[in-house]
Amino acid sequence: MKITALNGFKDILPGDIELWQRVESTAREIFSRFQFSELRLPILEKTELFARSIGEATDIVEKEMYTFVDKGVTMRPETTAQMIRAYIEHGLYAQRPIQRLFTIGPMFRHERPQLGRLRQFHQLDAEVLGTDNPRIDAEVMAMGSMLLERLGISVSLEMNSLGCPECRPVFRQRLLAFLEERMDHLCDDCKRRSTTNPLRALDCKNPTCREQVADAPSILDNLCEGCADHFQVVRSCLDKLKVPYSLNKFMVRGLDYYCRTTFEFITGDLGAQSAVGGGGRYDGLVEKLGGPKKTPGIGFAMGLERLVLLLQQQEKEQEKRQEELDIFVAGLGPVASEVCFDLVHELRKQGLRVGIDHEGKSLKSQMKQADKAGATHVLIVGEDELARGEGVLRNMTNQEQQDIALDPQVIGTKVSGR
RNA sequence: GUGGAUGUAGCUCAGUUGGUUAGAGCACUUGGUUGUGGCCCAAGAGGCCGUGGGUUCGAGUCCCAUCAUCCACCCCA
Known part of the structure; x- marks a missing residue:
């Protein structure tokens, strides 16, 4: 169950x-x-x-x-x-x-x-x-x-x-007298109400009650x-x-x-x-x-x-997708993943919204994740770049890519727009 | 508390007068692209058909019960 x-x-x-x-x-x-x-x-x-x-x-x-x-x-x-x-x-x-x-x-x-x-x-x-x-x-x-x-x-x-x-008590009496005259036409709820809280009868949704009550005395006049x-x-x-x-x-x-x-x-x-x-x-x-x-x-x-x-x-049809991530960091292979793990943390310390995959997925898969998450940038860290201490920064909106040092400061300023 | 409707994949829903192995779209995974997202194509995974009983050679389909959800009454935000 x-x-x-x-x-x-x-x-x-x-x-x-x-x-x-x-x-x-x-x-x-x-x-x-x-x-x-x-x-x-x-x-x-x-x-x-x-x-x-x-x-x-x-x-x-x-x-x-x-x-x-x-x-x-x-x-x-x-x-x-x-x-x-x-x-x-x-x-x-x-x-x-x-x-x-x-x-x-x-x-x-x-x-x-x-x-x-x-x-x-x-x-x-x-x-x-x-x-x-x-x-x-x-x-x-x-x-x-x-x-x-x-x-x-x-x-x-x-x-x-x-x-x-x-x-109110004065009005209540007046209303009660009015209701009693047509008690037979009121619904059961209203009959009960007339003893507990007659004002409620004014509010009844039952069509016949509404009719009955239509010309009831108005509290505003009393x-x-x-x-x-x-x-x-x-x-x-x-x-x-x-x-x-x-x-x-x-x-x-x-x-x-x-x-x-x-x-x-x-x-x-x-x-x-x-x-x-x-x-x-x-x-x-x-x-x-x-x-x-x-x-x-x-x-x-x-x-x-x-x-x-x-x-x-x-707003049923509007459904605008908003950016939820500033950057998604995609590491390729175990060594790169290791580096990315703390790099991501440093980027988050700088206030960036950062996504990462720990499951060792393919780059294609990670790119898809980044796209779905609404990331504006992806940092690709592969073996080649890693050897130079660099990564590839891809701008997801205009598809531009450039090499960039694996330095949280440098990446942070680049991503957040100078 | 009362009445009506509906329960099939994660979601939205098909499923003929009971008949083999229960389907589609979306979503998901993988591949087409040895390291590049959206679009497209292909493959895959995913279901005690709400639950329990009954009828039947055979039940998602018929019957009964039960539970759940939704809508409405009452009343309120």
Whole structure:
């Protein structure tokens, strides 16, 4: 029986990794423009951290977490909670009143895998802690948009407000009354939701439910004054930054901690998965997790494999071969191989990317290897040249050859272009 | 957790109504060039046909089971 990777866990192989690196480096570059600092967080946390923040009744906590029950620890299903944990634990709020942070890494959820959805997946996650200034909401969304634009991925930004502990319960009651009137027409899931989280019914993909819910009361019409004002400023700021967006009064985020501004970056090119990224405000969460009182926060996460999938679709045919080696050293015969062995090491010390074959293959075979590896030069060391202390340096792009001293310095400067 | 589809070479896939030794393309190795890559040509290597059972003189092909993968539902990144 062959041992294979676990279902929902994927190897990222050479050839695919370039896109990952591009996404990550672009993110670092864009995020730094917005004064965000990177940090790295552990993969394992106490189970309680996620249960308390994400919400006991959410799907993630109820059935999707990889938990070591005997140890009371869980592999992170998302990172906002632990970002806040670190913020509190290290007193980051004391070092700087407003923290802009981001992190990149793997998350784990035990769901059935499908296109764009794995059990180990990767996210970029950006959070701003310590302010509820609506300009920050706009800035954060603008940052996400800028990253996607820079990557050449076109998505739409959808936004909603979920209100706050003051106005949401009121709306919830109003919505519940609305749903109860047409309970008979709703799907089983929505019937169940109406008791646990009626807002979720707004999000149902079942066509009949959509129909039923189409003229449901909008939370945007039921915001309290504070939330309404806040949302209004967010909108005008986005306009000012010329970040396009649309309102989606049906958008409900799946995590309990969200309030006020929520948003998603949406695509139609990922099968059943429409969200490339999503996030929102969570003004009560820091305090709930034991941090300083009234510390608001907002952030978003983007799914790396979803970004990579979109890039792969776009660039299917491009496939440009890039140079991977500066020089391939081909030794002919045991004596030459012996010389090449340390010569190669010296060249690498000089910073060159060097390939070598230790299997005693023919020159033709070694030339093929060099070509496949994308070497720009090949150094051929045979018995004749060796006797003179020289080798033949072949330029693989213009086929020119010349004798050259077997001196790492000389070869190094020649190959790297003076 | 639920539904549908698919499992044949490293990869992408053929394989007639069950019938001898299971094929192709790409990739790989070697040779055509005694020490020179790409293109071309030739040869070679590579398969318990997912696994287990059943029907049959005979199963890659039919039946059952099982496992795996993919897609979708749920939900989300």
